[in-house]
Amino acid sequence: MDKSMKEKRTVTAHLEATVRMGKSGITTALIEEIKSQIKKKGVVKVKLLGTRREETKLLAAELAERCDAQLVDVRGNTVCLWKKGE
Secondary structure: OOOOOHHHHHHHHOOOOOOEEOOOOOHHHHHOOOOOOOHHHHHEEEOOOOOOHHHHHHHHHHHHHHHHHEEEEEEEOEEEEEEEOO
């Protein structure tokens, strides 16, 4: 059964960021790592290091699209992605 967006945000609020995007930006290795963690855990929290706030939402949307994931939350420079269909 699908969790509501509010339930997903509650779950992700307590998670630590397990992936960090550095100054290289969105790389193939970053995408593969996010996909791998989403496949294993169903959810991943990504810290976008060295980005301006205006960029964060754009990068979050791009990560979600490229990883075939649902964008659950963006807080500061942290993005939460959830496996689609869960």
